[in-house]
Amino acid sequence: MSYPDAVSQGTALEEVPVSSLRNEIASRRYQPAALKLTPHPLWMETMLSSLKPAWDAACMPALFRETAEGRHPPLRAWQRFLVRCFPIVENFPKYMGLSLAKTTYGVRAGDASIRRWLLQNLGVEARHAEWWIDWMQAVGVDAPGAFKAPWAPEVQALHQHLLATCLAGSLAEGVAASNWAIEGVTGVWTRAVLEPFTAYARDGVRMDATALRWLKAHARYDDAHPDEALEIIKLSTDVTTGAPARVESAARRSLMLLARVFESCHEA
Structure with a gap:
């Protein structure tokens, strides 16, 4: 009744x-419909195949590969990585906010669902910069000093690409560059290094729940976000206008620039 x-x-x-x-x-x-995974059209299968070498290179550069294999790179390489990558972590919600600004409510098919997904994802991102700072401090990085550190050229290049793409590119280009490329790669390498990273406890790293919260969070949920991002790309890409080529270009540049950032941390 x-x-x-x-x-x-x-x-x-x-x-x-x-x-x-x-x-x-x-x-x-x-409630807008939740994003559902669907079979990829041919253009997306072709794009993913073309991007696989760049994806693989970004997922497992030397620092992550050596850590995953138990070879224990010097702690200073991880400290350098945490300092250099902080600007990307801190700015990531801002890139997503620029994508959110492109969504409508009911004007275009699927846009309400995309808007809802971005807002939920932003909620997840809300404390990630703070968790990254906890990780930095656990490995002996002076956080206030890191905030003021000059950006490495590789980091500046990646930031400018993400900012410009999410601001001036299409919704699909911005999501491909940030939520698919950056979040997708993050899910792969965090799962690979999470357990081996605990070996750094002998170097004075504080291996508690607070120190590992960022790593654990991304190893747990970022496997879903890239697939959902692909659904957004499919929903918001007009294949009759040559848009798939621009989406692929935006994603490829993110992957290439991200790989350079990672390699610079190991090589310095």
Whole structure:
């Protein structure tokens, strides 16, 4: 019996189960459809195949590969990595905000779902910069000093690409450059280094839940985000205008620049 029926028939409100009222309300509430994974069209399969070498290079550069294999690179390489990559972590929600600004509500098919996904993802990103700082401090990095450190040229190049693409590019280009390329690669390397990284405890790294929170969070959930980002790209790409080539170019440049950032941390 619904709430209106209960009232009209003189049934006391407290006799109507709370769960029934909640279900009644939920059934009437408008919610954009969640993003669902679908088979890739040929153009996307071709794009992913073309991008695979750049993807592989960004996922497992020397620092991550040696750590994953238990070869224990010098801690200073990880310290350098954490300092250099902080600007990208701190700015990542800002790149996504520029993509969010391109969404509509009901004007284009799928846009409300994309908007909802970006907002939920932004909520997840809310504390990631703070968690990264916890990681930095655990390995002996002076956080205030890191905030003021000059950006490496490789980091500046990646930041400028992400900023320009998410600001002036299409929604699909921005999502490909940031949410697919950057988040996707992050999910791969964090899963590879999470357990081997604990070997650094003997170098004075504080291996507690706070220190590893950023690593654990990204190793846990970033496997879903790249696939969902591909759905956004499919929903927002007009294949009749040559847009797939621009999307591929934006993603490729992100992967190449990200790989250079990672390699610079190991080589310095």
